[in-house]
Amino acid sequence: xxxxxxxxxxxxxxxxxxxxxxxxxxxxxxxxxxxxxxxxxxxxxxxxxxxxxxxxxxxxxxxxxxxxxxxxxxxxxxxxxxxxxxxxxxxxxxxxxxxxxxxxxxxxxxxxxxxxxxxxxxxxxxxxxxxxxxxxxxxxxxxxxxxxxxxxxx
Amino acid sequence: xxxxxxxxxxxxxxxxxxxxxxxxxxxxxxxxxxxxxxxxxxxxxxxxxxxxxxxxxxxxxxxxxxxxxxxxxxxxxxxxxxxxxxxxxxxxxxxxxxxxxxxxxxxxxxxxxxxxxxxxxxxxxxxxxxxxxxxxxxxx
Numbered sequence: 001x002x003x004x005x006x007x008x009x010x011x012x013x014x015x016x017x018x019x020x021x022x023x024x025x026x027x028x029x030x031x032x033x034x035x036x037x038x039x040x041x042x043x044x045x046x047x048x049x050x051x052x053x054x055x056x057x058x059x060x061x062x063x064x065x066x067x068x069x070x071x072x073x074x075x076x077x078x079x080x081x082x083x084x085x086x087x088x089x090x091x092x093x094x095x096x097x098x099x100x101x102x103x104x105x106x107x108x109x110x111x112x113x114x115x116x117x118x119x120x121x122x123x124x125x126x127x128x129x130x131x132x133x134x135x136x137x138x139x140x141x142x143x144x145x146x147x148x149x150x151x152x153x154x
Numbered sequence: 155x156x157x158x159x160x161x162x163x164x165x166x167x168x169x170x171x172x173x174x175x176x177x178x179x180x181x182x183x184x185x186x187x188x189x190x191x192x193x194x195x196x197x198x199x200x201x202x203x204x205x206x207x208x209x210x211x212x213x214x215x216x217x218x219x220x221x222x223x224x225x226x227x228x229x230x231x232x233x234x235x236x237x238x239x240x241x242x243x244x245x246x247x248x249x250x251x252x253x254x255x256x257x258x259x260x261x262x263x264x265x266x267x268x269x270x271x272x273x274x275x276x277x278x279x280x281x282x283x284x285x286x287x288x289x290x291x292x293x294x
Contacts, residue, residue: 020180020272070179085176092174092221093271096250105254111221113173 004102004145010131012101013055013143016093017133021068021086025133025141032132032140034058038119039084041091047099047109051128051147055091056119061139062087088114094143165193166282167211171204171218171230172197172248177271181217181248188275190282201225205233208240215282217269220249220260228260235264244285248273 010027017023040056057065059080066086067079091114099109128147132140170181178197185192196211198204202225204218216234220227227247234240244266257268266285269277 016272066176069176071183082176082179085174089174089176089180093250096252096271100251100253105251107253108255109253111250113221113223 002102004129004147006129006131008102009098009129009143009145010133012098013090013094013131013133013141016090016097017065017135017141020090020093021065023065023068023136025135028132028134028140030132032142034122036120038122039087039116040119041084041087041114041116043091043095043114044112045095045099045109047103048107049103049148049150051145053091053095053098054125054127054144054146055087055094055141056122056144057087057135057141058139059083060137061135061141064135064137064139065090065141084116084118088116098145165191166214166286167194167196168192169196169198169204169207169211169213169216169218171199171201171216171222171227173199173219173222177219184273184275184278185217188279188282190279199224201227201230201233204230205240208234208243213243215286216243216245217248217278218245220247220252220256228263231260231265232263246281246285 014025017025037059038056039059039062040054042052042054044052062083063074063079066083067074069086072079095111103109126146127144129145132142134140168185170178172178182195185195196207198207200222218227218230231245247260247265247268248271251270260268267281269281
């Protein structure tokens, strides 16, 4: 069974940000230092293997994403009011892109509904794979994958 | 018909169904950029709201997501297919990439086409023209 890589996650997220929000984000090696509040979005999926995808970014990163998706100035109040919804939508598209790229389009797959939360600290979470991209503003956006173990032979 | 004899342009009335307000705005923006003559653009947050809107308004085309709370896009397509009046309105599923099996199922139950997110306005325009044929070209 193919195993996910940080490069795959970074490529899927980078492509979705480019195509959905016209943002050119670059992968970075260093793990970001998080200062609260932190915006996080989570999406469960089912396919050959189940799992969870998460996106995490500071509020300013989510505002940048929303502004670009909506074609408005980041200073526009709508960019801030829609920032969590934008993060959820990016994750939704990332989920579909990841599942079809990783498992293929021949097998059934199902995405849950994305939900967002505001964190006051970065929790220790189980994850199979992680990648961080830097938005054009310099803010980080981190993608995490927690993949259920592959079933063993019957 | 106009004085020049060309077909009179009649604006297309659309319904965008998606639980994400950002996505509804993005689709609305793509619609405005796609080069078609667009009239009223209605919005609904799920299939149930969409059915209520469809009973009250003239709509030429529905652009619907799949994953939505309350009533998802799959059930919306099924319900529209079972209704004599609503079955005539083409539904385009605008959703994240999905399995071939799921796309086939959607087309089987009555969806007219599937457009994967993210999409470019020209892709939407081409799809509308393909679905509405002569009616669509009158709007272009």
